[in-house]
Amino acid sequence: MTGPDRKPFLYVVVCAAQIAADVSKLITAAQERDWEVGVIATPVAMNGFFDTAAVEAQTGRPVRSAWRSPGDPRPFPPPDAVVVAPATFNTVNKWAAGLADTLAVATLCETYGLGVPVAALPCVADALAAHPAYRDSLVRLRAMGVRFGEPYSGDPGEDGTRPEFSWERALDLLG
DSSP, rough: OOOOOOOOOOEEEEEESSSGGGHHHHHHHHHHHOOEEEEEEEEETTTTTTTTTHHHHHHHHHOOSOOTTOOOSSSSOOSSSSEEEOOOOOHHHHHHTOOOOSHHHHHHHHHHHTTTOEEEEOOOOHHTTSOOOOHHHHHHHHTOOOOEOBBBBOOOTTTTTOOOOOOOHHHHHHO
């Protein structure tokens, strides 16, 4: 989809997890790899999980969370790739089930039909990750070609510190 006069365009789908506060790290890494970036957030993520004004300044584009009105221009070009980070339990399950009730999940559902590469970095507590529906969702999404990074629970290690979230890993998964 990338023309000779534009950089590849990356959609970053942000879900409501505490780690979302650092999504600028992913945006910076993508920009350093010559991607243009547009952010689509779940409605709950828009409620203070990350600094939307800072992200808009960094990308030069509005953060999207709601569908545009008929006749409004598309604020982003079509994606060349999509990253979901952090990918939460709720979003993963809705996406796998095809429940496109938010712009973020509808965008993810649409990527399959578009043949756009997708990478996801799960951020799911171990207790939720044990749920059979979540495991089934991962199987379905992998069968659809979604590339997953290592799961991140955010639980502190034995030394009491939390591990780093591997933002750049999502870009590595895209190839």
